[in-house]
Amino acid sequence: MGRKAVVTGVGQYVPPGVLTNKDLEKMVDTSDEWIVTRTGIRERHILGKNLPTSYMGVRAAQMILNEKNIDPLEIDMIVVATVTPDMMFPNTASRIQEKLGAKNAWGMDVNGACTGFIYALATGAMFVESGRYKKVLVIGADKMSSIVDYTDRNNCVLFGDAAAAVLLEPGEERDYGVVDFILKTDGTGGKYLYMPGGGSLHPPSHETVDKKMHFIHQEGRTVFKFAVTEMANVSEEILQKNGLSGTDIKYFIPHQANLRIIDATGKRLGLSDDQVVVNIDRYGNTTAATIPLGLYELYSQNKLQRGDYVLMAAFGAGFTWGSLLLRWAI
Ligand code: COA
Numbered sequence: 215m216g217r218k219a220v221v222t223g224v225g226q227y228v229p230p231g232v233l234t235n236k237d238l239e240k241m242v243d244t245s246d247e248w249i250v251t252r253t254g255i256r257e258r259h260i261l262g263k264n265l266p267t268s269y270m271g272v273r274a275a276q277m278i279l280n281e282k283n284i285d286p287l288e289i290d291m292i293v294v295a296t297v298t299p300d301m302m303f304p305n306t307a308s309r310i311q312e313k314l315g316a317k318n319a320w321g322m323d324v325n326g327a328c329t330g331f332i333y334a335l336a337t338g339a340m341f342v343e344s345g346r347y348k349k350v351l352v353i354g355a356d357k358m359s360s361i362v363d364y365t366d367r368n369n370c371v372l373f374g375d376a377a378a379a380v381l382l383e384p385g386e387e388r389d390y391g392v393v394d395f396i397l398k399t400d401g402t403g404g405k406y407l408y409m410p411g412g413g414s415l416h417p418p419s420h421e422t423v424d425k426k427m428h429f430i431h432q433e434g435r436t437v438f439k440f441a442v443t444e445m446a447n448v449s450e451e452i453l454q455k456n457g458l459s460g461t462d463i464k465y466f467i468p469h470q471a472n473l474r475i476i477d478a479t480g481k482r483l484g485l486s487d488d489q490v491v492v493n494i495d496r497y498g499n500t501t502a503a504t505i506p507l508g509l510y511e512l513y514s515q516n517k518l519q520r521g522d523y524v525l526m527a528a529f530g531a532g533f534t535w536g537s538l539l540l541r542w543a544i
Contacts, residue, residue, distance in 0.1 A: 225277030254473020258374025330531025
C-alpha cells in the first residue's frame with residue numbers, strides 16, 4: 215500500500231468588509247491598545263449580512279478548481295468544518311456541492327469548533343488513504359459574526375469570518391502528505407465555551423433570544439489555560455511519535471485564537487518566530503478557517519518546498535484539540 219493523502223491545492227476566501235479595533239471602540243467599552251496587547255488582533259473581516267458560510271466555502275474551493283483546472287464533476291467528497299452552518303440541515307457540504315456543481319461528490323459537515331479543520335483534514339485523508347476516493351475537498355469555513363454578540367466586549371473583539379480549503383489527492387510515497395495526526399476530546403470542558411441555544415436542548419424561543427442563548431459564551435481565562443497547555447502537549451506528542459523535533463519543522467501553523475497562546479506554544483516547542491505562522495492580527499479567530507488560511511499564505515507565497523514538514527495544532531470548544539503532521543509533497 216503506502217498510499218498517502220497529499221495536499222495538492224489550497225484556496226481561500228476572505229470577505230472584503232473589515233472591522234477594525236477602532237470600529238469596535240465605538241461599539242463597546244474597549245480600546246485598540248487592550249485588544250492588541252491581550253489578543254494580538256488588529257482587524258477582522260466580516261461577511262455581508264445576508265450571505266451564509268457556504269458563500270465563502272464555495273469561493274475558497276473554486277479557487278483551487280480554477281487554479282488546477284479541475285472539473286467539479288471530478289470531486290468525490292466534500293468535508294466542511296464549521297460551527298456556523300448555513301442551517302441546522304441540510305449540511306453546508308450539500309449546499310457547497312450544489313453551488314460548485316460537484317454532482318458526483320457526497321459531503322458532510324464536521325463540528326469540531328476551532329479544531330474542526332484538523333478533524334476534517336484527518337477524515338478526508340483517511341478516505342484517500344483507503345483508496346476509496348481520489349479527489350477530496352476539505353473546507354474550513356465560519357461566519358463567526360453570525361453568532362457573536364456585538365454588545366459583549368469579552369467576545370466580540372476576538373472573532374472574524376473567512377473560509378479556506380485544501381484538495382487531497384492520493385500520493386504513492388509513504389512519508390509524504392498527511393503523515394500523522396492525533397485527535398482529542400474532553401467533554402468535561404464543554405461548559406467553558408459553547409452556544410447554548412438553537413439545538414434540541416434549548417430550541418429557539420423568545421426566551422432563548424431574550425437570554426442571548428444564540429451567541430458564543432465562554433470563560434476566556436479557563437479556555438486560555440487549557441489551550442496553552444494542550445496545544446503544546448499534543449504538538450510535542452506528535453513530534454516525538456514521529457521521531458522529530460522542533461528544528462525538523464519548516465512551519466508550525468497553530469490555530470489563531472490569541473497571539474499569547476501562539477507565542478507560548480511556539481516557545482514550548484522551541485520554535486523560532488520565522489517557523490510560526492501568524493495571521494491573527496489581520497483575521498482574528500475565524501474558527502475552522504484559521505489553519506487553512508495560514509497554509510494558503512505559505513502556499514501562495516511559494517514558501518513550501520517538497521519535503522518540508524508542516525505541523526498544525528488547534529484547541530477549541532468541546533474541549534476538542536489535536537495536531538496534524540503534513541509533509542509537503544508537490
Ligand atoms: N476590552 C477591554 N477590556 C476587556 C475586554 C475588552 N475587549 N474584554 C475583557 N476585558 C476586561 C475584563 O472585563 C476584565 O476586567 P475585570 O478584571 O475588571 O473583570 C479584564 O479585561 C481582564 O479579563 P480577562 O478575561 O482576565 O483577560 P484575559 O487576559 O484572560 O484575556 C481573552 C481575555 C478572552 C482575550 C483571553 O482569555 C483569551 O484569549 N482566551 C482564550 C479565548 C479563546 O481562545 N477562545 C476560542 C477558543 S479557541
